[in-house]
Amino acid sequence: MxxxxxxxxxxxxxxxxxxxxxxxxxxxxxxxxxxxxxxxxxxxxxxxxxxxxxxxxxxxxxxxxxxxxxxxxxxxxxxxxxxxVARTFQIVKPLRDLSVIENVMVGALFGRRQCRSTREARRIAEEALAQVQLGHRAEAECRKISTGETKKLDLARALAMDPxxxxxxxxxxxxxxxxxxxxxxxxxxxxxxxxxxxxxxxxxxxxxxxxxxxxxxxxxxxxxxxxxxxxxxxxxxxxxxxxxxxxxxxxxxxxxxxxxxxxxxxxxxx
Amino acid sequence: MLEARLSSFLREGQRLQVSAAAVGAVALAVVLLLLPNWLSGYWLRITTSVLMFATLAQAWNIITGFTGYPAFGNTAFFGVGAYALAILVTKAGLGIPAAIVLAGLAAAAFCAVIGLPILRLQGHYFAIATLALSLFVREAAANLGWLTNGAIGIVLPTLASGSPEEITRPYYYLMLLVLVACCACTWWVSVSRFGYGLRSIKADEDAAACFGINTTLSKLVAWVLSAFFTGLAGAVWALWITFIDPQSAFNLAIAVKFSVMALLGGLGTVAGPVLGALLVEVLTQAIWGAFYAVHLAVLGLAIMLIVLLMPGGLMQLLRDRLATAKRLLATPSAKESWR
Missing domain, CATH: 3.40.50.300 (P-loop containing nucleotide triphosphate hydrolases)
Incomplete structure (x- = not known):
């Protein structure tokens, strides 16, 4: 060691x-x-x-x-x-009332990146969603996605934070x-x-x-x-x-x- | 090929939507500016009242609709704004515009001081603490006689004289100005980084903190903004009513009204609270005229029915209708592109 x-x-x-x-x-x-x-x-x-x-x-x-x-x-x-330092949750709590991509944007806006523009945050969120292969659900309401997709969403949001x-x-x-x-x-x-x-x-x-x-x-x-x-x-x-x-x-x-x-x-x- | 055609079709649709919104906004502005010329004194008073309650509902929407903190005690800031204006005008001899702005700032400053401890509470506890706050400030206003004249109240100078229409007109425009400022602020909240933080706090405060959101500061700023506009509305109300006392300035019935309006219209939307205020005020007038003896019971029944039939508020109903319409419209055009 x-x-x-x-x-x-x-x-x-x-x-x-x-x-x-x-x-x-x-x-x-x-x-x-x-x-x-x-x-x-x-x-x-x-x-x-x-x-x-x-x-x-x-x-x-x-x-x-x-x-x-x-x-x-x-x-x-x-x-x-x-x-x-970013984390995901055992029981994911998607931010209701926000779409999938908006959930991920929150990570880019407030994580280490501290993105000031929502447009830039959206671009980063799109990349993160593509990484977890959830890009096709970007505009879905997060209360309408499956458990597996929620897990991917959670991970994408953590990635968008640039940890x-x-x-x-x-x-x-x-x-x-x-x-x-x-x-x-x-x-x-x-x-x-x-x-x-x-x-x-x-x-x-x-x-x-x-x-x-x-x-x-x-x-x-x-x-x-x-x-x-x-x-x-x-x-x-x-x-x-x-x-x-x-x-x-x-x-x-x-x-x-x-x-x-x-x-x-x-x-x-x- | 198909994709390009589809996206150009969608862009076209978006452009149409944006220009329609712009035309609508200009038309609405013209109507609102000219409205006092067409209304009787009675209806002008009701319209001014709609503007005031729309402001209160909208300000409440910032802390409750977007942030998820049910601040029923916002009446405290309404009263603080009203008293600050009355004291600044009658005792300090300040001009009206400066006094209105300072009254709003006084309410905001008061909120900044009491916000930190109270915002540690959540849910029902927070709601009850804000109600207690409102009662506390009312008692303070009743007992600080050297500053507030106690239970005797304060009489304010009138801004205009003449016919009922002419008397009400300046207050109508002042309320309109406050409402427009409050709506502009709420719109900013709905699209900004700050607003994303608030909506995250509403959904799950612990998780929001883990995403890097300074929840304490965000909640406080949201409530201070809410208090500022509530205080401005209180200040204009004090000028309009020309006499305030603790009972009328810190009246919890006002809180019941603006929260019902915001709920009916749709929390967390920009247009919702304004539509809700219009609906409730018009309903109240219509029912008052038709059921003189039992109008409160009928109004209560109407509100219960509305809440039962559209729990998401007016805006949710409109959005659902719009989504259905869009689907129906989109289907044939998609088929066409396939050919």
Whole structure:
């Protein structure tokens, strides 16, 4: 681990309790530019809370978060977003009353770009919609689009913000198989273009295929981190949190034929 | 080929729409400027009242329709505008135009001060807090006798004398000016970057913040704009009515009226609140004449029916009709292009 440059996103010892429950319990993670860090764990493991803390929506009880070496854990969500950290939502909240393209324009107008003209924002939004292959629905009312399209809309809006760091909270939940493939290719491409991506996802297979490193959360604590293959080989972790049968039947198969999707330089392992 | 023909057809349609809108706007402006020459004193008063309520509904639309914060207590700013004008004219001896502008600014400044704490509340809590604010300011106006004359009220000089038409005319034009300014501001909100921020806050404030919108500042600016125009309307109203006291200047019945008008017309649209004000005022007059004894009950019934039959307001109804018409018109032309 010879990191001479500060990671794009550095999370250190973050703690968050809700009443007696420790939702996030001393989690440390680092995501470098150009890599996908997959975060998995069962329901209630604290994945979404972690994303909420990084994006500034929820304030941590303890711990520090830095974006390119600059502390951001005391900033408000809009300040974090304007610096270049964009997020998507597990349950997408499209801005009702706005069309699909207007939803995406909001990202260009208020994200790091701070676009002053709505015309310029529209052009950027068109590009972002094309990237997620939703261009044909640009003028649709967002209450009339499907769940999968909502997910794409959410991602397009995050892209329109021109972020360095993308926090993707289950971007594939509710998305059909073919559309999933499109999004997976897009996410891999975004990482290659230099973005740091933190990917929280329930579809474990996808995380294993496209992540450079994987972190496993359980009861708010990080119990394993490393290249997907190493983590998958950690029998104890996998048996406890993904189920033995799942490993046997699902993971070991695609792990072989998904080699091209897995980046080779899986450094930063434990 | 087909695409080129289709897009030129659409461009043509857009040009027609824009020029139609321009012609319509000029015609409307001419009618509104000449209207006082054709109306009796009675109808001129009603029209001036429509202009005032349209302004209040439109100003409310900025904070409630676009931003999603139900500020029923906007009557506070109406009263502050009215009192500021009365005090500036009678005690400071200021000229009318300067006093009107300063009264609007006083309402805006007052909103800027109380806005930060109250805008931390959301939904019903915000609505109730604004109502409490309105009651608080009314009590303040009743008790700060050295400044406001307390419950005795303030008498203002009249601007014109002569026939009922001549007396009302200056107030008609002043209200018209305030309404036009308020509509221009709302139109700007509806197309600007700032407005996109407000509409995002209305849809989901937490998400809006995550997209980089400074929600606290945006909400505050929206409410301050709303208070400014509400204060201007209050100032012109005070001049028109020539006598104000705490009961009439901070009257919550005004809030009921302008919010019903904005809801009927369509929140979050520029034309909606104006149409709503016209509809309610004309309905009120018609019903008042036809059902003298029970006019309030009939008016209430009419409003309930309208809300039930068109929950999205007049503008939604018009948009739906227009969309249907466009579809019907577009079908044959599309077929033609295929040939």
């Amino acid at each position: 010879s990191a001479t440059v500060a990671p794009a996103l550095d999370v250190r010892g973050v703690v968050k309790g809700f009443g007696a429950v420790r939702a996030v319990d001393g989690v440390s993670l680092a995501v470098r530019s150009g890599e996908v860090l997959g975060v998995v764990g069962p329901n209630g493991a604290g994945k979404s809370t972690l994303v909420n803390i990084i994006s500034g929506l929820v304030k941590a009880d303890a711990g520090e978060i830095a974006y390119r070496g600059v502390p951001i854990h005391r900033l408000s969500p809009d300040e974090v977003a304007r610096l270049g 360095d760091v993308l926090l993707l909270d289950e971007p594939l939940a509710g998305v059909g198989a073919r559309e999933s493939q499109t999004l997976i290719e897009l996410i891999v491409g975004l990482a290659k273009s230099g973005k740091a991506i933190l990917l929280v996802e329930h579809v474990v297979r996808v995380v294993w295929t496209i992540s450079d490193r994987v972190a496993v959360l359980h009861h708010g604590a990080k119990i394993a981190e490393g290249p997907p293959k190493e983590v998958a080989a950690d029998d104890q972790v996998m048996a406890a949190y993904l189920g033995e049968r799942y490993i046997r039947e699902v993971l070991q198969r695609p792990a072989d034929d998904a080699e091209p999707g897995v980046s080779s330089d899986g450094d930063g392992g434990p």
